[in-house]
Every structure is written in structure tokens, then in C-alpha cells.
């Protein structure tokens with residue numbers, strides 16, 4: 001469903017993503033992990049067609065993103081890392097806006113669906129407020145509603161769980177599991193390794209724009225000999241904290 | 253694509269033009285007066301104009317109007333061309349700013365629409381903003397004249413006027429946007445050239461278009477030889493007007509109202525201009541899309557070099573400028589303001605040459621009666637320094653204060669005086685005023701060497717005028733600024749279609765008061781010098797300076813205190 005083939009992105013002289021290849025199968029939840037600045041968001045933006053890769057190909061649902069961008073986008077829902085939303089619209093208006101663009105037929109069915117999602121994520125009571133009044137977590141939730149309302153086959157979620165309350169996080173986890181059971185494909189990035197460990201079918205760890213490990217949890221464990229938890233594996237592969245410097249800093 | 257476009261426009265304008273309060277409990281409730289004010293004001297204005305025209309026609313008789321309009325028939329073209337030029341000049345950075353801010357539109361970009369549709373829609377919204385005021389003023393005038401006119405088909409001029417107006421504004425905006433994108437294309441990847449490139453590009457675009465404008469406007473003055481080929485061509489193909497969008501618009505609207513014959517060639521030309529406008533706005537969208545994907549606008553890019561380049565952090569050691577005591581906060585603020593404006597070439601260029609538009613306005617007023625005022629040219633150049641001095645204050649101290657946005661939180665938390673901080677912003681405008689007045693002084697000396705004696709007086713007054721204007725603007729910003737401006741596509745820095753100061757009164761105060769002070773002050777300096785003795789002029793300068801300093805101090809103080817108390821919900 002999602003294919004990245006030697007994706008490369010250079011920002012002037014800096015290579016943010018370096019010949020990254022991976023694929024996400026139908027109905028799979030794929031977790032993209034990596035330190036800050038390792039290129040997760042940039043990769044996602046290239047898959048979505050928001051950025052043009054310097055080299056390589058991104059294929060969504062069989063469509064090459066560069067040549068068939070609108071067709072590719074039609075099957076994707078995206079929650080950005082830092083949702084910047086139309087502040088002068090209310091949540092309800094925004095969701096209707098998105099639904100119109102995606103040609104979700106107007107009518108009571110659609111309204112009920114929106115209502116259901118808003119209630120599920122506990123933001124129903126704010127739906128008539130301007131988005132500029134939303135808290136960070138609320139903005140992310142409304143952005144998830146916008147991504148789900150047109151029932152996309154593929155979801156791309158960039159640090160969706162960041163700043164979401166425990167109840168919301170649990171709800172989201174269930175929703176994602178349910179969607180994947182129904183055959184939806186999900187690509188997500190997160191820094192919460194525990195979430196990744198629990199809900200992802202496969203995990204890719206990238207560092208400095210390149211894939212350094214990929215596979216199911218079991219495969220990753222095998223790779224990082226002896227390490228059990230994802231956190232240990234992650235730190236083993238990408239480097240742990242520099243204890244000497246920390247001591248120096250605290251001791252000064 | 254058309255359907256997508258309409259959906260985008262509908263929702264975009266829906267948020268902007270909201271009349272009713274939203275229902276949610278978190279959102280600000282605005283009184284019916286505040287919500288409806290702009291609509292009611294516009295409607296009342298339109299009705300008064302309409303009624304006034306109809307009344308006057310009844311009073312003086314239609315033939316009076318008809319003769320007057322026919323006698324000055326070319327004036328219509330002048331005005332309409334003026335709208336095109338103003339839209340053009342104001343839009344040079346519009347498309348570039350939109351493309352540069354795509355990260356703020358991710359929610360739109362991931363929708364199943366092509367980016368060119370998206371950019372097209374944003375440009376249409378810009379056209380809408382640009383034409384709004386002209387529509388409000390123009391429609392009642394045209395309706396009034398059209399229903400008063402006994403000429404058959406005069407009423408037809410109403411829809412024709414609206415279409416042509418929108419077409420002409422579109423032409424200006426699209427051309428401006430394209431020029432901006434072209435400049436950015438040339439400057440792509442050249443870090444060093446960026447500021448100077450944008451400055452030259454923008455100035456060149458403004459100067460050339462101004463020349464073209466004047467050559468149309470004062471067809472027998474020296475300017476016209478620059479474009480004589482075009483003008484001759486226009487005559488040859490039998491146009492009733494010159495070869496210009498305003499001329500075409502004039503030919504199919506005003507001539508229609510007063511019953512002058514409308515040439516088929518004119519109609520054809522009008523059609524052509526509308527067609528070209530539509531084409532250009534579409535080309536602009538395609539160019540924006542290309543610019544987005546190819547990353548011309550990627551920030552911080554530079555040509556790669558084989559040599560290793562050491563990264564050196566520039567720092568500035570805050571110190572006192574001779575004769576001027578400054579606190580550290582003031583000097584840091586001054587440095588920061590200059591650095592942050594300078595960093596983006598297009599913002600700097602926009603600020604620096606922005607006042608040219610104001611100057612153009614009053615050149616029009618001065619020159620309107622005809623060439624007889626030409627002997628005043630040196631005085632016009634001298635007074636042209638006033639808008640420059642004023643505008644730099646408004647931009648650097650007023651607008652830049654608003655664009656601090658979220659950073660206000662840091663400032664409020666910092667253990668420094670906001671009054672000093674604002675002062676730094678005001679001071680940062682001064683060097684730019686000095687450069688501009690310096691250039692203007694050279695021009696004056698070339699045109700009229702005998703005026704050299706006033707140059708130092710005007711130069712010094714300009715500096716103090718900037719201080720006063722900066723102070724007043726900072727207060728306008730603190731009281732009426734939209735501290736979330738940067739997040740709004742049409743209010744963005746360096747290409748604002750809507751100004752970052754939202755309150756109408758605050759905006760009027762920021763622009764009108766300092767301009768008035770400037771004209772009165774510099775008028776007094778010149779007047780006393782010419783009628784009494786040039787040396788007396790220099791007695792006025794200290795008084796003027798003192799008044800300006802006093803104004804600055806009082807307003808900067810007020811604005812600093814106001815900023816300290818601004819609630820976080822205004823900027824977060």
C-alpha cells in the first residue's frame with residue numbers, strides 16, 4: 001500500500017532523508033521511530049506529496065505520488081506533527097470543509113458520523129468554538145477527526161499521541177487497532193516506544209535519514225542481541241545518553 | 253478543479269466574513285455593533301454616494317455631468333490604471349509569501365486537490381481583498397451615473413464595470429505575484445544576493461511600472477518616449493484610448509455611460525485584458541506550484557562551495573552610539589529588529605520601497621491639474637521624503653512589533669523594560685530613513701541646486717519625524733495589533749494584503765498623524781525659509797525635533813506599558 005523506494009530529500013546541502021526504502025503492507029500498522037531530526041516527518045511529507053523527493057519514488061496504493069498526486073492523496077488521511085488549522089473556523093465548520101473537499105455526501109448520515117467521532121474523542125463540546133481557542137491536544141484531536149471523516153484507506157499519523165490525555169490515547173489506540181483489523185493501512189511515528197511496541201505490527205528505526213533496523217518486535221529483539229524492551233533496542237542502536245557530560249553539567 | 257476551487261473559496265471567505273457569533277462557549281462574543289459595523293458602514297457609504305450623485309444630477313442636470321465627464325474622459329483611464337498599478341505594487345511579494353508559508357497550510361495541502369488549485373484560490377482571495385474598497389466606492393458611483401443617464405444601454409455599464417474592475421485588479425495582482433516569483437527564481441540558492449536582489453527587483457518593478465503609468469497619464473511629457481512604440485501602436489489600431497487596462501476599462505464603461513461611441517476594437521481590447529488576467533492568475537498558480545516543489549524559496553540555502561566554511565556566529569556588542577544613551581535592552585532590540593527584517597530579502601525590500609506607493613498617490617494629486625505644477629518638482633521631491641520617514645517608523649516599530657507574535661511571551665517574562673524594547677524598534681528605523689532621505693537629497697540638488705540650503709534641515713527633521721512616527725505606530729500596534737497576524741496568510745509579513753494592525757482607528761492614527769506632523773513641520777521649515785530667511789528655517793528644526801522626541805517618548809511609554817499587560821490569549 002505504501003512504498004518508499006530510495007527516497008532522498010536534501011535541503012540545500014543537508015541530507016535529511018538518505019535513500020530510505022521501506023514498505024507498509026495492506027492492513028498493517030507500521031511504526032517509524034528515530035531520534036529528533038532523523039527524518040521521520042520529512043519522509044511522511046514526501047509520501048504525502050507535500051515535498052518533492054530529491055531522488056527516489058513514493059508509491060501510494062499503486063500510484064506514483066509525483067505523477068498521480070491527486071489520486072494518491074485521495075486515499076490518504078494525515079495528521080501533521082503540529083497541526084496548523086484554519087483558526088477562524090469552528091471545529092465543526094472545519095470538518096465540514098474537509099468533508100466537502102473529499103466529497104463525503106452531505107446529509108444527516110455525514111453529520112452523525114462527525115458527531116460520533118467528536119464525541120468519541122471528547123471534543124464535542126468545543127465543536128462550535130473557533131479553532132484558535134483550542135488547546136494543543138484538542139487541535140490534534142480535531143485534526144484526527146478531519147483525517148478519519150473521509151474513511152481513508154491509508155492513515156499517516158505524525159506523533160499523533162503527543163500531548164493527548166490518557167483516555168484519548170487509549171481511545172486512539174483502540175481506533176487504530178480497529179481500523180487495521182478492517183484492512184486500513186497505518187504509518188505512524190512516535191517517540192513513545194511503549195505505544196509502538198504495543199500497537200505496531202512492524203517497526204522501522206531510522207537515524208540520520210537512513211533505516212538502521214526494521215522488522216517485527218521479535219525480529220528487532222533478535223537483531224539487538226539480548227535486549228528485550230524496545231527502549232533498550234532503540235538506545236542500543238541510536239546511542240544512549242552521554243553520562244559523562246550529564247555528570248559534568250550537573251556538577252559544575 | 254472548479255468545484256474544488258469553489259469549495260475552498262466558500263469556506264475561506266466564510267471564516268473571514270462571519271457575521272454571526274459562533275455558538276461555542278470558549279469564543280469571544282462580539283457585540284452586534286462590532287460584528288456588523290463594517291457592513292453597515294459600507295452600506296451607508298454606498299447609499300450616501302448613490303443618493304448624492306442622483307441628487308446632484310437632478311440639481312445640475314444630466315447635460316452638465318455629461319459635458320464634464322466627456323471633457324475629462326481620459327481621467328477615467330488614469331484612475332483605472334492607477335488601481336492596476338497599486339494592485340501590482342502591493343502584490344509583488346504576495347505569491348512568494350504564500351509559497352514560503354506552505355508549512356502553515358499542510359491541512360490544505362494534504363487534501364486531494366492539486367497545489368495549483370490551492371494557490372489559485374489564495375490568489376483569488378488576495379484579489380478579493382484588493383478590489384473590495386474599489387468596489388465599495390466604485391459601484392455606487394457607477395450605478396448612480398448609469399441610472400441618471402438617459403443613454404440607452406447605460407445600465408449595462410454596471411456589470412461591465414464590476415467585471416472589468418475585478419479583471420484589472422486580477423491583472424495587477426497576478427503580474428505582481430509573477431514578478432515576485434521570477435525574482436525568487438533568480439535568487440534561488442544565492443544567499444548573499446538575496447537582500448540586494450529583492451531590493452533591486454522590487455524597486456525596478458515599481459519604477460518601470462510607474463514610468464509606464466506616467467507615460468500613459470501625461471502622454472505629451474518626456475516620459476512617453478520610453479513607451480512611444482506601444483502608444484503609437486495603440487493609435488494605429490484605432491483605440492479610443494491608449495493601450496492600457498485602465499484605458500480599455502474606461503472605454504467600455506465611462507464612454508458607455510455618457511453615450512460616447514464605443515469602438516469594437518475597444519471592446520475587443522477589454523475582452524483581451526480580462527482574458528489575459530485570467531490567464532495570468534492561472535500561470536501564477538502554476539508558477540507557485542513549481543516554486544513550492546522545486547524549493548527555490550528554501551530558507552538558509554546557499555551555493556555549495558568546495559572549501560570548508562567555518563560557521564561563525566555573528567554577535568553584536570551592544571554599545572552606545574555617540575550622543576545617544578541607550579540601555580542594553582534598547583540596543584539589543586535595535587539589533588534584533590534590524591537583523592530579523594534583514595534576514596528576509598523580500599520583507600526588507602517591501603519595507604524599503606513600500607513608501608513609493610504613497611509617494612505615487614500624492615504625485616497623482618499634485619500633478620492632476622496638469623503640467624503647471626511642474627515647477628514645484630523639487631518641493632515635491634522634498635515632501636516625498638515625508639512618507640518615507642513616516643513609513644519606516646510605521647513598519648519597523650509598528651508592524652514589526654505586531655509580528656513579534658508569540659515572542660511577546662518571552663518579552664513579558666524577561667526582566668527588561670518593554671518601553672526600552674519598543675524604543676529599540678523605533679531607533680532601528682532611523683538608519684533606513686537616513687539612507688532614503690540621503691538619496692532624495694541628491695535628487696533635489698540635481699533638480700534644483702539652489703535648494704541645497706534646506707537639505708540639512710529636512711534631513712535632520714526626517715530623522716526626528718521617524719522617531720515620532722515609530723512611537724505613534726508602536727502604540728497603534730500595541731492597542732490595535734493582531735498579534736496572530738503571522739498565522740494568517742493574508743496578513744503575513746512583507747506581503748500583507750490585510751495590514752497586521754487590525755483596528756481601523758489605530759491604523760489611521762499610525763499613518764495620518766505622523767504624515768500631518770511631517771507636512772506641517774517640513775512645510776513650516778521650507779515656508780519660513782522661503783518667505784523670510786533660510787537661516788530662520790534652522791530655528792524651526794530644534795522645535796520640530798523637540799516635539800517629535802516628546803511624542804515618541806510619550807507614545808513609546810504608553811505602548812510599552814500596554815504591551816506588558818497584553819493577555820497571552822491575544823498572541824498564543
Ligand SMILES: Nc1ncnc2c1ncn2[C@@H]1O[C@H](COP(=O)(O)OP(=O)(O)OP(=O)(O)O)[C@@H](O)[C@H]1O
Nearest residue numbers: 011016034035036037038039040041042043081550
Ligand atoms: N524545510 C526544511 N528546510 C531545511 N531543513 C529541514 C526542513 N525540514 C526539515 N529539515 C531538516 O531535516 C531533518 C529531518 O527533519 P524531520 O522533521 O523529518 O525530523 P523528525 O524525524 O520528524 O524529527 P522529530 O522527531 O523532532 O519530529 C532535520 O535535521 C531538519 O532540521
Ligand SMILES: [Mg+2]
Nearest residue numbers: 040041081158
Ligand atoms: Mg517529526
